Amino acid sequence: MRILDRQQILAAFDADAVTALLKQGFIAYSQRRVQQPPVQHFLFEQATGDGCIKSAWLEGDELFVVKVSTGFYRNAERGLPSNQGLMMAFSALTGEPQALLLDEGWLTALRTALAGRIAAELCAPxxxxxxxxxxxxxxxxxxxxxxxxxxxxxxxxxxxxxxxxxxxxxxxxxxxxxxxxxxxxxxxxxxxxxxxxxxxxxxxxxxxxxxxxxxxxxxxxxxxxxxxxxxxxxxxxxxxxxxxxxxxxxxxxxxxxxxxxxxxxxxxxxxxxxxxxxxxxxxxxxxxxxxxxxxxxxxxxxxxxxxxxxxxx
Amino acid sequence: MRILDRQQILAAFDADAVTALLKQGFIAYSQRRVQQPPVQHFLFEQATGDGCIKSAWLEGDELFVVKVSTGFYRNAERGLPSNQGLMMAFSALTGEPQALLLDEGWLTALRTALAGRIAAELCAPxxxxxxxxxxxxxxxxxxxxxxxxxxxxxxxxxxxxxxxxxxxxxxxxxxxxxxxxxxxxxxxxxxxxxxxxxxxxxxxxxxxxxxxxxxxxxxxxxxxxxxxxxxxxxxxxxxxxxxxxxxxxxxxxxxxxxxxxxxxxxxxxxxxxxxxxxxxxxxxxxxxxxxxxxxxxxxxxxxxxxxxxxxxx
The missing domain is CATH 3.40.50.720 (NAD(P)-binding Rossmann-like Domain)
Incomplete structure (x- = not known):
């Protein structure tokens, strides 16, 4: 299994290429070609934190992805970022783990920002x-x-x-x-x-x-x-x-x-x-x-x- | 983040200690002290496979765990085991990833077998x-x-x-x-x-x-x-x-x-x-x-x- 850290991930990130992929993904989702089970949620009340697990497979793809992301809102007191996260890719042909992306929440932040870009393309005056x-x-x-x-x-x-x-x-x-x-x-x-x-x-x-x-x-x-x-x-x-x-x-x-x-x-x-x-x-x-x-x-x-x-x- | 492979995991596995933990876990579950969101399921029809994501946190624990497991029933043709899987442990205090257990499905097999042992203890004539x-x-x-x-x-x-x-x-x-x-x-x-x-x-x-x-x-x-x-x-x-x-x-x-x-x-x-x-x-x-x-x-x-x-x- 390939393991990528934040630096490697950010170096490989291409905003235009990902924007195109996101558009394809949104289209597939609305056409019901995506298996996307309901999000799993956790609430860590005493630690003032929460977590969620999101996973998806675009039917026909060779990979499916599972993401774990958390927000702990007192992390700053410890000198840690509030948001943490990682993604894992698995083969949709054999089930084997393929890659671990230790992005520390960056990929969530980036795909969210690029969705904002797409929204502006569709709606801005x-x-x-x-x-x-x-x-x-x-x-x-x-x-x-x-x-x-x-x-x-x-x-x-x-x-x-x-x-x-x-x-x-x-x-x-x-x-x-x-x-x-x-x-x-x-x-x-x-x-x-x-x-x-x-x-x-x-x-x-x-x-x-x-x-x-x-x-x-x-x-x-x-x-x-x-x-x-x-x-x-x-x-x-x-x-x-x-x-x-x-x-x-x-x-x-x-x-x-x-x-x-x-x-x-x-x-x-x-x-x-x-x-x-x-x-x-x-x-x-x-x-x-x-x-x-x-x-x-x-x-x-x-x-x-x-x-x-x-x-x- | 600590990364453990199958060998390290099996070497550290102690059936009696885990049986005691499983019993505590079952009790906590029935006493509603476990956050255990609904299981996420995937069906990979063409590849004759399925997958699921299970995750749990026992309230008060320092860790929560996410497990991805799959079964691909034509893997034998490729010389691969049908069942694959891994677990990840995250801090329930800060959200940081703590450990990746590349157990290749063994921990699922073992905890299932130990539940059989507990069932026999409770029910066998x-x-x-x-x-x-x-x-x-x-x-x-x-x-x-x-x-x-x-x-x-x-x-x-x-x-x-x-x-x-x-x-x-x-x-x-x-x-x-x-x-x-x-x-x-x-x-x-x-x-x-x-x-x-x-x-x-x-x-x-x-x-x-x-x-x-x-x-x-x-x-x-x-x-x-x-x-x-x-x-x-x-x-x-x-x-x-x-x-x-x-x-x-x-x-x-x-x-x-x-x-x-x-x-x-x-x-x-x-x-x-x-x-x-x-x-x-x-x-x-x-x-x-x-x-x-x-x-x-x-x-x-x-x-x-x-x-x-x-x-x-």
Whole structure:
């Protein structure tokens, strides 16, 4: 069995190649060609941690992939990253273990950021004066980095609760070539940005319906478990079109779950990434539409990024 | 992360220590102190294979374990074992990967055999003139090996469909100190044996209700998925007491599933391993009772055997 560490994995990672694989994966998922058993969840209450196991096989592929990922929210006190993770690839022909990818959670972060890129390709309005990013962590950095091929816009607003974290983010975003403004007022950000990405683990909505101008697209990355929510329920309900990675997951515990449960989406078109990609087109059909993309994260993404890395090493 | 291969794992394996851990695990499971998410299943139809992912955490433990195991039934054509597998241990305090156990499926085979030993301790009648084993594979060998501490009986009947496999089994069992008779007639075996273990992947019952004498205990190991069944439904229904590793799994896809579904077990006491062990007693309360133990395999067993190995290396 091949064992790859984080350095080897990151050196082999090719964003464009993986983006193409992710698109194929989303399409296969929506066409029901992926075996993706329900996610296994753990809750480590006393240690303030959680874990999940996601696995997938694209029918016909030679590999299937199992991913274990965890979040322990007091790890920083020990000088450890909060998120840990690894992936394993097995032969779908003989069952033999093929590869262990000790990516320390990076592949999850990267495939999530690239899903944000795909969401922007499908939904972003043509005229973006400024990009808005909510959150100042790793995912907030990666989302911005992978939006660069989608738009020429280099004006950025970033929202966060902590001034020091905002300044650190500004420093990194300027190094990526952006002109950066920081704010602790999400409404101020929304007033300037028509392409917004939310990357926080918030359990209270940060963006309100009244904040959002017509023609805005929001990719909501943070909500991936029951109780997490970054957008006001009324804002989700106000969207003209919703893009979701998986209807079942998003309706159950994604960003749209609250609005879905309250029957506020009855007349809103909801389209899966895979369906939109298979149709080859844009999700956005009008300049003034508000679009929201909801990412909960699929095991097929883990399979596809692992395949991409393994093909390149 | 520590990486152990099969040799290191088997060298560190201590059957008595692991048996004690398994008993603790069964008790914790029945007392609802184990987080054990639903098993993930894969079906690789064209390659005639299947796979599953089992994971467990005993609340308060420092480790949780994820196991991937597969069966590919044409592997023999390639000179490979049908069953493959590995386990991984992660910190339940920080999420960090701790150990990779490349056991090639051995730990699953061993913890299953030791559950058979525990079943015999709980259910076997006092007077065993002969042990009966159905099947001639690895599990049939391990079950026999680990019955040796439970009974002084060294007379053995073994049933199989293939004469060559029966002779190979006879050779190995004689080396373990048994006097061996082989048969292709399961009723003949049942007429002589009061401690019987069935280890086949059969989808048709092999033992019939009329074959079984009063005072017999049967441990049914083979049925671990929908459609597998080694004992006639009427035989299961005839048992005075049923011992199960997990009520939910056994009723859904274990040996007792068919009888359970047909409402034939309404007046049969069904007791979990963990409940029986916590009460400290025997399941069998009368000399002439027929008892059946149904093993479907629990993730808590994987956790416990992995802990046993990791404590010893």
């Amino acid at each position: 043509p005229d973006i004066q400024a990009i808005g990013i909510l959150g100042t962590g790793l995912q907030a950095r990666l989302q911005l980095q992978y939006l660069k091929p989608v738009t020429g816009c280099r004006d950025l607003w970033v929202w966060g609760r902590n001034q020091q974290a905002l300044e650190a983010y500004r420093h990194d975003a300027e190094a990526e070539g952006f002109r950066v403004r920081t704010t602790q007022d999400a409404a101020e950000l929304a007033a300037h940005c028509r392409l917004i990405v939310t990357t926080t683990p918030s359990r209270e909505p940060i963006l309100q319906a009244a904040d959002i101008r017509p023609g805005t697209h929001i990719t909501a990355v943070g909500a991936d478990a029951d109780g997490k929510q970054e957008l006001a329920t009324a804002l989700t309900a106000k969207a003209d079109i919703l893009l979701v990675d998986a209807l079942t997951q998003c309706a159950e515990y994604g960003e749209i779950a609250a609005a879905y449960r309250q029957n506020m989406l009855i007349s809103t078109p909801i389209v899966e990434f895979g369906t939109a990609l298979a149709q080859g087109g844009k999700v956005r059909s009008g300049r003034e539409q508000i679009t929201v993309a909801d990412l909960t994260g699929l095991a097929i993404q883990d399979l596809q990024i692992a395949k991409g890395v393994l093909a390149a090493v | 006092p007077d065993i003139q002969a042990i009966g084993i159905l099947g001639t594979g690895l599990q049939a060998r391990l079950q026999l090996q680990y019955l040796k501490p439970v009974t002084g009986c060294r007379d053995l009947w073994v049933w199989g469909r293939n004469q060559q496999a029966l002779e190979a089994y006879r050779h190995d069992a004689e080396a373990e100190g048994f006097r061996v008779r082989t048969t292709q007639d399961a009723a003949e075996l049942a007429a002589h044996c009061r401690l019987i273990v069935t280890t086949t992947p059969s989808r048709e019952p092999i033992l019939q209700a009329a074959d079984i004498r009063p005072g017999t205990h049967i441990t049914a190991v083979g049925a671990d998925a929908d459609g597998k069944q080694e004992l006639a439904t009427a035989l299961t229904a005839k048992a005075d007491i049923l011992l199960v590793d997990a009520l939910t799994q056994c009723a859904e896809y274990g040996e007792i599933a068919a009888a359970y579904r047909q409402n034939m077990l309404i007046s049969t006491p069904i007791v979990e391993f963990g409940t029986a062990l916590a009460q400290g007693g025997k399941v069998r309360s009368g000399r002439e009772q027929i008892t059946v133990a149904d093993l479907t395999g629990l993730a808590i067993q994987d956790l416990q055997i992995a802990k046993g190995v990791l404590a010893a290396v």
